Amino acid sequence: MKKLLASTALIFAAGAAAAETGVTISGMGRFGLVYYSGNVAPTSDTRVDARLRFNIDATTETDSGVVFGGRIRMQWDDGATNAGLSAARLNVSYEGLRVEVGNANTAFDSAALLYNSEVGYVSSSAGNSRSSFYSFSTGALPLPDYMAIFASYSMNGFTGQVSYATPDQSGATVVNEETSIALSYETDMFAVSGAYVTDGAGIADNDVWFLGGAYKGLANTTIGLNYIEEGEDGVTPGVKLGTTIVAYAHYTMDAWTFKGYISNNDYVGNTTDTGFGIGADYDLGGATLAGGIQRDYAEETYVDFGVRFDF
Amino acid sequence: MKKLLASTALIFAAGAAAAETGVTISGMGRFGLVYYSGNVAPTSDTRVDARLRFNIDATTETDSGVVFGGRIRMQWDDGATNAGLSAARLNVSYEGLRVEVGNANTAFDSAALLYNSEVGYVSSSAGNSRSSFYSFSTGALPLPDYMAIFASYSMNGFTGQVSYATPDQSGATVVNEETSIALSYETDMFAVSGAYVTDGAGIADNDVWFLGGAYKGLANTTIGLNYIEEGEDGVTPGVKLGTTIVAYAHYTMDAWTFKGYISNNDYVGNTTDTGFGIGADYDLGGATLAGGIQRDYAEETYVDFGVRFDF
Amino acid sequence: MKKLLASTALIFAAGAAAAETGVTISGMGRFGLVYYSGNVAPTSDTRVDARLRFNIDATTETDSGVVFGGRIRMQWDDGATNAGLSAARLNVSYEGLRVEVGNANTAFDSAALLYNSEVGYVSSSAGNSRSSFYSFSTGALPLPDYMAIFASYSMNGFTGQVSYATPDQSGATVVNEETSIALSYETDMFAVSGAYVTDGAGIADNDVWFLGGAYKGLANTTIGLNYIEEGEDGVTPGVKLGTTIVAYAHYTMDAWTFKGYISNNDYVGNTTDTGFGIGADYDLGGATLAGGIQRDYAEETYVDFGVRFDF
Numbered sequence: 006m007k008k009l010l011a012s013t014a015l016i017f018a019a020g021a022a023a024a025e026t027g028v029t030i031s032g033m034g035r036f037g038l039v040y041y042s043g044n045v046a047p048t049s050d051t052r053v054d055a056r057l058r059f060n061i062d063a064t065t066e067t068d069s070g071v072v073f074g075g076r077i078r079m080q081w082d083d084g085a086t087n088a089g090l091s092a093a094r095l096n097v098s099y100e101g102l103r104v105e106v107g108n109a110n111t112a113f114d115s116a117a118l119l120y121n122s123e124v125g126y127v128s129s130s131a132g133n134s135r136s137s138f139y140s141f142s143t144g145a146l147p148l149p150d151y152m153a154i155f156a157s158y159s160m161n162g163f164t165g166q167v168s169y170a171t172p173d174q175s176g177a178t179v180v181n182e183e184t185s186i187a188l189s190y191e192t193d194m195f196a197v198s199g200a201y202v203t204d205g206a207g208i209a210d211n212d213v214w215f216l217g218g219a220y221k222g223l224a225n226t227t228i229g230l231n232y233i234e235e236g237e238d239g240v241t242p243g244v245k246l247g248t249t250i251v252a253y254a255h256y257t258m259d260a261w262t263f264k265g266y267i268s269n270n271d272y273v274g275n276t277t278d279t280g281f282g283i284g285a286d287y288d289l290g291g292a293t294l295a296g297g298i299q300r301d302y303a304e305e306t307y308v309d310f311g312v313r314f315d316f
Numbered sequence: 317m318k319k320l321l322a323s324t325a326l327i328f329a330a331g332a333a334a335a336e337t338g339v340t341i342s343g344m345g346r347f348g349l350v351y352y353s354g355n356v357a358p359t360s361d362t363r364v365d366a367r368l369r370f371n372i373d374a375t376t377e378t379d380s381g382v383v384f385g386g387r388i389r390m391q392w393d394d395g396a397t398n399a400g401l402s403a404a405r406l407n408v409s410y411e412g413l414r415v416e417v418g419n420a421n422t423a424f425d426s427a428a429l430l431y432n433s434e435v436g437y438v439s440s441s442a443g444n445s446r447s448s449f450y451s452f453s454t455g456a457l458p459l460p461d462y463m464a465i466f467a468s469y470s471m472n473g474f475t476g477q478v479s480y481a482t483p484d485q486s487g488a489t490v491v492n493e494e495t496s497i498a499l500s501y502e503t504d505m506f507a508v509s510g511a512y513v514t515d516g517a518g519i520a521d522n523d524v525w526f527l528g529g530a531y532k533g534l535a536n537t538t539i540g541l542n543y544i545e546e547g548e549d550g551v552t553p554g555v556k557l558g559t560t561i562v563a564y565a566h567y568t569m570d571a572w573t574f575k576g577y578i579s580n581n582d583y584v585g586n587t588t589d590t591g592f593g594i595g596a597d598y599d600l601g602g603a604t605l606a607g608g609i610q611r612d613y614a615e616e617t618y619v620d621f622g623v624r625f626d627f
Numbered sequence: 628m629k630k631l632l633a634s635t636a637l638i639f640a641a642g643a644a645a646a647e648t649g650v651t652i653s654g655m656g657r658f659g660l661v662y663y664s665g666n667v668a669p670t671s672d673t674r675v676d677a678r679l680r681f682n683i684d685a686t687t688e689t690d691s692g693v694v695f696g697g698r699i700r701m702q703w704d705d706g707a708t709n710a711g712l713s714a715a716r717l718n719v720s721y722e723g724l725r726v727e728v729g730n731a732n733t734a735f736d737s738a739a740l741l742y743n744s745e746v747g748y749v750s751s752s753a754g755n756s757r758s759s760f761y762s763f764s765t766g767a768l769p770l771p772d773y774m775a776i777f778a779s780y781s782m783n784g785f786t787g788q789v790s791y792a793t794p795d796q797s798g799a800t801v802v803n804e805e806t807s808i809a810l811s812y813e814t815d816m817f818a819v820s821g822a823y824v825t826d827g828a829g830i831a832d833n834d835v836w837f838l839g840g841a842y843k844g845l846a847n848t849t850i851g852l853n854y855i856e857e858g859e860d861g862v863t864p865g866v867k868l869g870t871t872i873v874a875y876a877h878y879t880m881d882a883w884t885f886k887g888y889i890s891n892n893d894y895v896g897n898t899t900d901t902g903f904g905i906g907a908d909y910d911l912g913g914a915t916l917a918g919g920i921q922r923d924y925a926e927e928t929y930v931d932f933g934v935r936f937d938f
Contacts, residue, residue, distance in 0.1 A: 337937075339652040372652075372681060374654060375938060377913055378911040378913035384913075385656070386656040388679060388701060401701065403709055404677065404678075404703035406658040418679075455709070462708075463677075485674050486670045
């Protein structure tokens with residue numbers, strides 16, 4: 006006697022000023038194998054990876070078309086004894102404008118193209134930023150009194166977004182506040198994106214620049230380049246985490262998508278300055294088989310393979 | 317690919333003895349600003365307030381019309397690192413009778429008119445009872461072995477309800493059991509309500525009386541008076557928390573509702589015996605903008621302003 | 628303004644290769660009284676029992692008919708301050724084959740007939756296995772890095788299932804891995820079932836055999852016999868928990884189902900080697916009133932009575 010949520014859009018009340026209201030649950034699941042050559046005994050190099058994520062979203066629309074809502078995420082990852090709940094995000098949007106409060110997204114973390122070089126079943130890349138910055142927290146907030154505010158505006162392919170996050174709005178803890186901004190512009194042929202965060206993750210002088218571009222003009226192919234001027238990790242003040250440059254390409258052929266990247270980071274603590282990875286996704290029509298092989302700056306090898314699905 | 321719950325009533329199976337069964341999720345969200353002049357440094361006077369609440373309700377109806385069900389609440393408030401789950405309430409109802417078990421409502425806390433003087437975005441009032449008593453717990457139960465039973469009966473405008481709550485049904489902890497009763501009668505023109513709780517919140521000699529009346533006969537206006545003979549706080553046995561009297565009025569004009577109250581409490585620890593507050597709600601048709609200004613018995617000022625919505 | 632999940636099957640998109648996708652919430656609730664004569668003061672012999680369980684299930688179907696999904700369970704039992712979330716199970720199935728990963732079912736725990744002698748409102752029996760073995764965990768996993776894999780295949784009344792569970796897949800903790808297998812065959816007249824688990828619950832030499840048969844050929848009656856060669860408890864290596872044999876019968880008459888069993892276990896620590904129990908269920912058409920009286924091997928009496936419902 007299972008109850009199933011109707012997999013339909015919201016049912017509108019009759020009439021012109023109809024208001025939407027309801028709760029939606031969507032999410033993703035994945036399971037597969039992950040290998041990392043750099044694990045230290047007794048931790049084994051290979052493990053079964055699994056994740057199940059439910060996004061629980063509330064929505065209410067006023068007569069004038071302003072949409073209020075909120076989200077709590079429920080998630081389990083292997084390695085945890087129980088699934089957990091995130092803190093909540095409240096949001097309000099009207100036409101192209103959107104504001105979030107609480108466990109909000111941040112401008113830098115949600116910058117377009119920032120994570121575009123990722124490959125594999127788990128989606129990861131040595132070409133991602135090595136710096137810390139706040140984002141929507143799936144687990145616990147950084148501090149109990151953390152409070153973030155995010156605003157974005159989209160129009161005709163242009164998106165601008167800003168965010169402000171205070172780790173402790175009650176004022177008792179001495180941690181810096183993070184501010185970030187991101188701008189992007191996208192057409193059918195190309196996309197450009199830039200972002201900046203200052204005091205990322207509340208770490209003094211952890212300022213990060215990002216510039217990225219992608220070109221979609223070739224048949225079935227996307228190529229892109231990301232440039233990240235990294236910040237500091239707060240452990241050794243004054244020492245930057247280097248500059249990260251990554252070039253990547255995606256090639257689609259029938260149900261297959263092939264991905265690859267090569268990255269460079271010149272942080273002084275690296276074993277090697279070059280990282281690279283290749284991956285392939287196979288679309289099952291409702292789920293995706295994916296795998297990838299990568300080498301990181303510690304010259305270790307990372308391999309993953311498994312299945313992902315959205316619902 | 318979001319899934320949306322149909323915002324409709326339960327779908328009935330065909331036939332006369334159709335049984336309802338299903339799970340519903342409803343709730344509320346709010347975000348705004350809260351100022352309190354009495355906060356002690358380093359706690360700042362102003363903070364961003366946010367809450368997201370999901371009530372997850374199960375329902376099953378037997379062929380003879382008895383409805384069984386239960387609720388778990390999922391909620392996040394600013395100041396917590398993660399959303400949390402309440403303990404569950406089980407319930408059974410048949411026509412006007414309803415019984416709850418577990419994390420049940422209590423008769424005193426759910427007495428009609430008890431919280432009617434509240435104003436503002438967060439809904440609060442210096443005219444509320446200062447005494448402690450049990451209620452449905454959104455967070456953790458008072459003790460792991462807490463168990464409450466509640467019964468109510470409604471007919472023709474009359475409602476009678478009783479509750480019993482033991483903080484520790486296993487018997488190991490020495491805390492008193494709370495018993496409460498509430499009666500109310502309502503017509504289109506007026507409402508009266510009375511309630512009594514003994515050993516509220518398991519505190520010996522914490523006995524509280526409540527009497528309230530509201531008159532709705534004036535156009536667009538409700539006026540009311542609440543009288544509360546407060547109990548003890550358990551810290552200083554024998555010292556009552558005074559008597560609380562509050563007069564309040566609501567006035568509705570188009571989308572606006574204006575609210576105000578003036579209260580008196582004669583507890584010996586007060587800086588002043590007079591509290592008051594005014595507030596205004598503006599109905600956006602699916603959400604509500606609300607704000608309020610209040611002064612409490614510590615002679616401190618409390619201001620809130622924000623948006624609330626139900627879903 | 629409650630939102631109700633449609634109590635219908637998934638809504639299919641038009642077309643032949645339509646894919647199902649969505650989230651379902653089902654579960655059960657119960658409340659009643661439980662008495663056990665063997666409780667030690669100050670724990671009282673009688674308590675109010677209550678449980679509310681929500682199974683949150685995700686489902687996605689690929690174009691070729693492979694179904695991916697996952698489950699997180701949300702549950703509250705009396706005695707806990709808050710409801711909790713289980714770890715997640717990921718699953719994939721195609722025709723008669725099903726594989727689970729993570730907080731998976733185990734072959735032994737889900738062996739057919741294993742729990743068939745249970746009676747009463749809570750469903751329990753002295754004829755159940757006294758040995759420990761893993762199962763889907765409603766609460767916390769045994770260890771954070773616990774990982775289980777389960778596979779089952781069903782065809783024409785035959786079901787075969789195997790499972791493997793490692794308490795710590797990272798390899799740091801010295802606990803054994805559990806492996807189990809179960810086979811069953813069922814017709815309209817009878818059912819047979821057998822299962823074996825080695826190193827159950829990660830306890831060395833905790834090997835358990837189960838054989839069971841049930842006969843449904845008599846009008847309104849099921850009779851059955853279970854034989855369990857118990858394992859060890861890990862406290863006293865080399866000492867088996869005995870052999871458990873239980874004979875049981877169910878008799879259905881209109882809305883009533885009467886149940887009874889008599890069991891024998893020859894563990895050296897028993898006060899008596901004989902356990903027995905009787906119970907009755909009354910179907911309310913959407914909910915069930917049930918009660919039972921049992922005696923265990925400590926010669927103590929257990930009584931329960933209450934209502935259960937599914938949704």
